[in-house]
Amino acid sequence: MLNELNQRLATTKANYRRKGKLDSQLRAAQHALDDAKRQQANLKNILAKEQADVDALEGLSLTALFHAVLGSKEQKLQKERQELVAAKLKHDQVIDTVETLNESVHRLQDALSRIKNADTEYEAALAEKADYLAANGSDVGNKLFEVTQQIADLTADQKELDEANGAGHSALRAIEEIRTTLASAASWGTLDLFGGGMLTTMAKHSKIDSAKNQARTAQRKLLQFEEELADADQRLQISLQIDGFSKFADYFFDGLISDWIVQSKIEKARTECSKTISQVTTAIRQCDSRLKQVESEIETLTQRKRELIETA
Known part of the structure; x- marks a missing residue:
């Protein structure tokens, strides 16, 4: 009987510890995902602004005409296109990061769902063994009662x-x-x-x-x-x-x-x-x-x- 209780306790404790580790990993992943989403929204706005700057110079806007008269249109356009490409690369990168973190969050949530009762199962195993020790007049049983x-x-x-x-x-x-x-x-x-x-x-x-x-x-x-x-x-x-x-x-x-x-x-x-x-x-x-x-x-x-x- 005692061997069976010890085996059950070992199994439930392993799940209990794994659940704690997964909980910590999930919190970290969710925090990182929230940060990445905020960054994505910010970079989306920057990308839109850079695109608007390029469009303004490529089109027939007053901005384009102004730079054309000054003879700096091509130079300005090249600079704006470089900034647009840089913004696009950063935006694409953060999109990948969001997707990766989303996958991590879902993976951790699935893993946790399989051991969601680990806490109660471990406490139940502890309680059952404590009852056994107390019923059998163990010295440990007396110490457990005091604690x-x-x-x-x-x-x-x-x-x-x-x-x-x-x-x-x-x-x-x-x-x-x-x-x-x-x-x-x-x-x-x-x-x-x-x-x-x-x-x-x-x-x-x-x-x-x-x-x-x-x-x-x-x-x-x-x-x-x-x-x-x-x-x-x-x-x-x-x-x-x-x-x-x-x-x-x-x-x-x-x-x-x-x-x-x-x-x-x-x-x-x-x-x-x-x-x-x-x-x-x-x-x-x-x-x-x-x-x-x-x-x-x-x-x-x-x-x-x-x-x-x-x-x-």
Whole structure:
């Protein structure tokens, strides 16, 4: 039984490795093909331009007449024909390259299709042998159990970090939107200070209202981020409240004084935004760093588990 399991494991591992190699080759071929297609499109345009230059000199165009009068038509025509031939050769070459790369891509795709289940077959063979070793009271079986438990714990950490990462980026985008809106409000506010009129004032307060609405959304996202990072003991707070009374006073009391009050609040809110963006960015970096560490540990333990099974 053990010999049969080892044979199956050897076969599936060979296919697993071949699949990885073919995947890498296919990505490289597809990248090269994309580059060649872009080059082909560029050279096609150059070829068309060179052909147009030659046609202009060979025909009865103003360009041809101009060079004929100057006595330089033949010399100019010879130069344009040389450039046309060079462009044609380059264009033909890249067409051949595209065709060759297309063939490579199709060949690799066909080869991959024949072993598309190599990953799952290899993992199934590993699992079957691991079950056999555990059922037969092997020392390796006990070691496998320990490694499997460690991988399970780290996988749970990985999931939590992924979720925290997503929540962090979502919060960051929300705060950056507020900062953009406040920057627009500040611009309208500056204009308003110099007598921009009712429309300018309305535009400024429209942006302020938008920022307040965005702040509520950002607050929810920050709280979610805090919850996801609770284990990391990260605590983030943001408050972008802008006093509604200042908006009221802006219309009905001394406009200049009220405007300066609102303008200072806008600038204060922008500063708070920048500070919070810095805090969130730092937390995301810490999260990314820990996530990479966890992923590396999982990969190391997974490889250790495979080696234990394969060599037992």
